[in-house]
Amino acid sequence: MTLVDIRPHLREWAMPHVLCAGCAHGIVGRAFLVAVDRAGIDPDQMVVVAGIGCSSRLVGYLDFCTLHATHGRAPTFATGIKLARPELTVAVFSGDGDGLAIGGNHLIHAARRNIDLTVVLFNNEIYGMTGGQVAPTTQRGAVASTTPRGNTEPAFDSVKLMVGAGASFVARASASEPFTLERIFAEALAHRGFAFVEVLSNCPTYFGRYNRLGDGPEMLVWLTRQDSRVADPLAAKRVVSHLPVPEPPPGLELGILHREERPVFDGRTPG
Amino acid sequence: MTATGTKRVLTDLDVMVAGQGGDGSLTVANLLGILLGRRGFHLYVARDVASRIKGGHAAALMRGSLVPRGSLGDRIDLLVAFDAEAVEKGGPRLSDDGVVIFDASDGPADRTRLPAGARVFEIPFARMAVRDLRRDLFKNSLAFGVAARMLGVGDAEAEEVLARRFSHLRPEVAAANLEALREGFAYADSQGLGEGASPWRLDSAQADDRILISGNEALAFGFLVAGGRFYAGYPITPASEILSWLERQLPRFGGVALQAEDELAAINLAIGAALAGVRAMTATSGPGLALMQEGISQLGSAEIPVVVVDCQRSGPSTGMPTKPEQSDIGMVVHGGNGDFPRIVLAPGDPTDCFELAVEATNLAYLFQGPVFLLLDQAVSQDSVTVPPFDVDGVEIEGGKVVSVADLAAQGEYRRYAITDDGISPWAVPGTPGGMNLVTGNERNEWGQVSTEPANRVAMMDKRMRKLDTVRPRLPGGRRFGTDDAPLGILGIGMQLGVMTEAAELLAAAGVPVAGLQPRTLWPVLDETVEFVERRKRVYVVEHNAEAQLTHLLASVGVPRDRLVPVLRYDGVPFRPGELAGRILEEEVGR
DSSP states (O other): OOOOOOGGGBOGGGOSOSOOTTOTHHHHHHHHHHHHHHHTOOGGGEEEEEOSSTGGGGGGSBSSEEEEOSTTOHHHHHHHHHHHOTTSEEEEEEEHHIIIIITHHHHHHHHHHTBSOEEEEEEOSEETTTTSEEOTTSOTTOOBTTBTTOOOSOOOOHHHHHHHHTOSEEEEEETTOHHHHHHHHHHHHHSSSOEEEEEEOOOIIIIIHHTTOOSHHHHHHHHTOBSOOOSSTTSOEEEOOOOOSSSOOOOEEEEEEEEOOOOOBOSSOOO | OEEETTEEEESEEEEEEEEETTSOHHHHHHHHHHHHHHTTOEEEEEEEEOSSSSOSEEEEEEEEESSOOSSOOSSEEEEEESSHHHHHHHGGGEEEEEEEEEEGGGSOOOGGGSOTTOEEEEEOGGGSOOTTSOHHHHHHHHHHHHHHHHTTOOHHHHHHHHHHHTTTSOHHHHHHHHHHHHHHHHHHHHTTOOTTOOSEEEOOOOOOSOEEEEHHHHHHHHHHHTTOOEEEEOOOTTTHHHHHHHHHHGGGGTOEEEEOSSHHHHHHHHHHHHHTTOOEEEEEOHHHHHHTHHHHHHHHHHTOOEEEEEEEOBOSTTOBTTSOOOOOHHHHHHOSSSOOOOEEEOOOSHHHHHHHHHHHHHHHHHHTSEEEEEEEHHHHHOEEEEOOOOOTTOOOOOTTBOOHHHHHHHSSOOTTOOOTTSOOOBOOTTSTTOOOOOOSSOBOTTSOBOOOHHHHHHHHHHHHHHHHHHGGGSOOOEEEEOTTOSEEEEOOTTHHHHHHHHHHHHHHTTOOEEEEEOSEEETTOHHHHHHHHTSSEEEEEESSSSOHHHHHHHHTTOOGGGEEEEEOOSSOOOOHHHHHHHHHHHHHTO
16 A cells, blocks of 8 residues: 555644644544545545544644534534535544543444444543543553542443444554554445444553553553454454553453444434 | 842742743742742742643743732743743743843744843753753753842752752752752853842741642632532543542542542532532533533522532633633523522632632531532632631531431421421431432422422422521621722632732722622622622623623622723733723723
């Protein structure tokens, strides 16, 4: 594959961006732009909706029709857009707090409807924008500014949640594998129906510092630690938990983990 | 500043330390704050940060004054600028003989931004010893060395302060910082600023017992001391410190602090805990409070005691998260569907935050309904030196919580019994004989849902009577300025400190004003109405575009034609001289 120049899809005039040095969210954004470019989607017909948080701020730099919505509500904004203008390609950028805490209800209902959206959920296991608070994806035992003695709650597995809620395409990828990420985004964008991609990202500013996981690069190395290597990068595999706690959680599955064809919600067609 | 002999003796000093986030602006401010604190200076410390995760331009702003002041001053005396943007932002506020310590690694400072009399130290930090440590650490200690020389502080004291501040660091790091400090001294020597050669000298006074604390911390502490044992919140600037403070402290006292999945959950978790008889609170900012309206109305209807904190920030919607505003007044006073009694208290400094948090926690119990604490970003997050709080003086009032004996004597328990004072005896779950039904529907005395018109009126009137019952004990406002002046100045929250000082400046300019900071915003107290009625004109100082406080006062019968709103909505707090200037301008124009 040829190298894609993503600069035409960036609002370079809006830079420098707000993300911290070492944050992997930019890798994820880049992979998404590569996938959009390769799919040949007309930028004028591409809409990206985001909520509130670090990852959601990315839409300020993507040169599409972008919408910075309210906290947690991006899937509902996006559903409204897609129902009103079905010909547009609509994606959602959301963080783990935005999408799974305050916006969890909206996310499950969008998945249940199987509306034709691509949702990218950036999982860095923490709230960055507001100062390092615990997230619904923070593993039990991990330290955050609101769990100084370690998190007492278990974490969400968003893949299981989305499969259960009815999403017809569910994948998980890691920011440490940008080329796989590009391919998974391409599959998600091509899928008709609700496509959900959780991307394991990092937060050296808060999660890494609180949990002594090192800076950006060290955290990406952690994310590449897998219990097996399989030939097909899109097939299921498991990333080993990176948390240095006595009983680390079992880790998370990577790859395209669920795909089915079922009727796509358009708000018009019964049965 | 006053001049004695050849040295200027500093009694009131404004410092700005600014650079890119991560430059450690707070470190230099902390070190200077220790020097000032030792000399009996009161401190007011603010941070000016961009609404982002980390980095961007960030400034620590600190005022030290021998007289306690509740805001930053108008002018900056000492500007430590780690980048050109710091000069761009701080330069226009620099005093005529102000001092700039500038990181000249990327070229000289832009002097067009500075007053002609400013003294500029251009230090090529990047070319000075860096070795194997991070340069920004050195930068701070080096700049502190030059600043200490400028303030006329002895080298030995500056070294001692640095050593103590960095005592938690590894010995080699602490030693390297000491070396950097000495490089700062050497640089000062090269600029003719030898030890004892400074044109400035810090005055001093007896330092009484003080604490440096932010409003959010003081509020959380007050809630804890008043018996608060349950807190639920959701991350939001500028309220998040309340959550993290209580997450650390409540478990030590058998309480629970919980980060909820959103603000709807936060307030409903608090409702649950409160129903179980535990003193409960939630805190948020405007966008979160908008989501909590359903729960707030439930508190009012079902008569449940919860303290709700709103740390206001610039709106509308997501607005400017790190910037102060006072634009939720309408939502706090009128939000939630339907008619129900509520109390809104508005603290103006950390002492108020502590005292009113105690009062709010008690009032919620006494009146069985929502009690709001309305702050703003500056009151919430700025740190101020205040006298230690009167913890021993705190009384925990139980209100009409009934005991097993009470219940036995009554024979039959009615949760919503109609009483003269409007407050119904409350049996918390688990009290034998006190089983009851709580509901947000209109209900009869037994809690059974009812739409019967006479019952509806009786229940509504009962709820509204509660406000009259507690009204006599609602906290009065703070007065300042010239009590019998025909002109007045009135404002809440962060305006307190600015107005107090502006009143002094106005009096000195021959325009005395009487000042009032209402600490109970709702219901509007009689003293507030009378304060305006006794004046020819009252300037209402507000951070919003719609004059929300002015309209609120007018809505309860304060003569609108006597109120002159002084508005600002750019996310920047007023400074005292600036506010006095605005009022003088208005007065001259009349």
